[in-house]
Amino acid sequence: MNDVELDRSSILRSLVTISRRGVADARSGGTPLSMTDQSIVGYIAERPGVRSTDIAQDFRLNRSTVSRQLAGLMRLGLVRERSDSGGRGRPLELAEAGEHAYRETLKVLQSVIDEHLAGWSDAEIARFARDLERFNQESPTRATKKERS
Amino acid sequence: MNDVELDRSSILRSLVTISRRGVADARSGGTPLSMTDQSIVGYIAERPGVRSTDIAQDFRLNRSTVSRQLAGLMRLGLVRERSDSGGRGRPLELAEAGEHAYRETLKVLQSVIDEHLAGWSDAEIARFARDLERFNQESPTRATKKERS
DNA sequence: GCGTAGCGTTGCATTAAGCAACACAGCAGG
DNA sequence: CCTGCTGTGTTGCTTAATGCAACGCTACGC
Numbered sequence: 001m002n003d004v005e006l007d008r009s010s011i012l013r014s015l016v017t018i019s020r021r022g023v024a025d026a027r028s029g030g031t032p033l034s035m036t037d038q039s040i041v042g043y044i045a046e047r048p049g050v051r052s053t054d055i056a057q058d059f060r061l062n063r064s065t066v067s068r069q070l071a072g073l074m075r076l077g078l079v080r081e082r083s084d085s086g087g088r089g090r091p092l093e094l095a096e097a098g099e100h101a102y103r104e105t106l107k108v109l110q111s112v113i114d115e116h117l118a119g120w121s122d123a124e125i126a127r128f129a130r131d132l133e134r135f136n137q138e139s140p141t142r143a144t145k146k147e148r149s
Numbered sequence: 150m151n152d153v154e155l156d157r158s159s160i161l162r163s164l165v166t167i168s169r170r171g172v173a174d175a176r177s178g179g180t181p182l183s184m185t186d187q188s189i190v191g192y193i194a195e196r197p198g199v200r201s202t203d204i205a206q207d208f209r210l211n212r213s214t215v216s217r218q219l220a221g222l223m224r225l226g227l228v229r230e231r232s233d234s235g236g237r238g239r240p241l242e243l244a245e246a247g248e249h250a251y252r253e254t255l256k257v258l259q260s261v262i263d264e265h266l267a268g269w270s271d272a273e274i275a276r277f278a279r280d281l282e283r284f285n286q287e288s289p290t291r292a293t294k295k296e297r298s
Numbered sequence: 299g300c301g302t303a304g305c306g307t308t309g310c311a312t313t314a315a316g317c318a319a320c321a322c323a324g325c326a327g328g
Numbered sequence: 329c330c331t332g333c334t335g336t337g338t339t340g341c342t343t344a345a346t347g348c349a350a351c352g353c354t355a356c357g358c
Contacts, residue, residue, distance in 0.1 A: 004271050007278040009255065012171075012262045014281035016188055017208075019168030021285075022161075024209035036314070039165055053336060059166075060173035062316050067337055069314085088324060089336050106158060113161045116284050122153050128280045129156035132163035135265050135277070136170075185345070202305060211347050216306055218345085237355060238305055 025112045031105040038109070040069055041102045044079060044092050051089035073098070174261045182254040189218055190251045193228060193241050200238035222247070 023035050033041060043055055056066040070092070073079040078098035082091040094102065117125055172184050182190060192204055205215040219241070222228040227247035231240040243251065266274055 004274060007271075007274050008259055008262055008266065010278050011266075011274070011281060012258045013191065014278070014285050015164075015167060015171060015262075016184060018164060018281070018285055019171075020188065021209055022164060022168075034313080035165060039169065042162065051336075060170055061314095063337065064317080064339080065315055067339085071338085088334095109161045110157055113157055113164075116286075117157065117160075120283075122156075124280075125153060125156050125160070127276075128284070129160050129163070131273075131277045131280065132160060132167070134269075136163050136167055137265075183344080200305075210345095212306070213308080213348080214346050216308085220307085237303095 022112065026109055029108045029112055031108045032101045033105040036069060037073060038102070038105045040066070041073065041078060041094065041098055041105075044094055045099065045102050048093040049082060049091040051091055053089060171261065175258055178257045178261055180254040180257045181250045185218060186222060187251070187254045187258070189215065190222065190227060190243065190247055191255075194243055194248065194251050197242040198231060198240040200240055202238060 026035060031038065039059065040055055043058070044050060047054075052066050052070055053063060055061070055070075056063045059066070070079060074081075076097070077095055078101055079092055080095045080098075082093050084091065120128070175184060180187065188208065189204055192207070193199060196203075201215050201219055202212060204210070204219075205212045208215070219228060223230075225246070226244055227250055228241055229244045229247075231242050233240065269277070
């Protein structure tokens with residue numbers, strides 16, 4: 001294994017470990033929302049009007065999973081359906097309680113993240129954030145495969 | 150929110166999304182081992198002789214969870230107990246089948262990761278890997294808290 | 299040798315997830 | 329306008345992973 005191969009395997013190891021620990025830390029930090037719920041709420045927060053099926057596709061989750069999570073969130077009064085339901089499906093948006101819960105959870109998660117970032121310079125943080133976003137962008141191959149289907 | 154705060158919130162968002170998609174992609178890629186199992190097997194692969202409780206601590210998992218996963222892995226003949234069980238607990242090591250399954254799963258995971266890394270230079274990959282490792286290191290605060298308890 | 303602490307296991311509950319089947323609503327073509 | 333098809337959401341059933349609590353056993357320290 002040359003250097004690049006070593007780097008690649010360490011990237012995937014790190015990602016798995018980070019996510020595992022991150023979820024555990026978040027839970028022990030007492031977030032109002034679970035990681036899954038937070039993801040969904042955040043998604044709606046950033047794209048008001050999305051539908052259940054959009055979330056499912058983007059998160060690679062089954063429609064049924066999203067449906068049930070949303071049912072829970074609506075029961076709690078965090079998410080509601082929009083009135084203007086032109087076209088297929090039902091556009092969603094956050095209720096006031098949802099915005100609030102989202103911001104609260106965000107705070108906890110940020111503090112968890114910040115512990116890891118102690119000792120990082122602003123420039124390093126910015127660079128890391130950019131790398132992560134870049135990494136996160138759908139690769140052309142996979143995107144094509146999905147579009148075709 | 151200033152720039153650094155924006156970066157921090159985007160870091161956590163990215164991490165959650167990456168891990169969610171990564172797990173989904175890995176599963177659809179048909180890995181012989183689940184993400185959890187792969188983590189455990191990999192941990193044993195790198196540190197032969199570790200005990201169940203060590204894994205639990207490092208992964209922030211309950212001892213019972215690890216116990217059950219290990220029971221499954223041993224039933225499948227991937228992990229076995231070491232003969233030289235001096236001291237507390239039972240040191241673990243990979244069986245031949247375990248080494249094999251580990252490498253197979255690693256291949257799948259690497260190809261998933263590699264799709265994301267298309268277009269990255271070796272230097273960028275190396276930098277990203279180092280950042281992730283750095284991020285992954287236990288922060289002093291949290292480590293202290295844990296040590297004290 | 300005895301008590302205590304550490305380690306692993308097991309019973310029980312919960313959460314997140316998938317698959318399959320279904321019901322219902324839009325949209326398209328005739 | 330009616331009919332059929334397709335997309336959207338829901339529900340039943342199952343499974344995997346996890347936590348907590350309780351238990352039994354084993355090794356250490358005195």
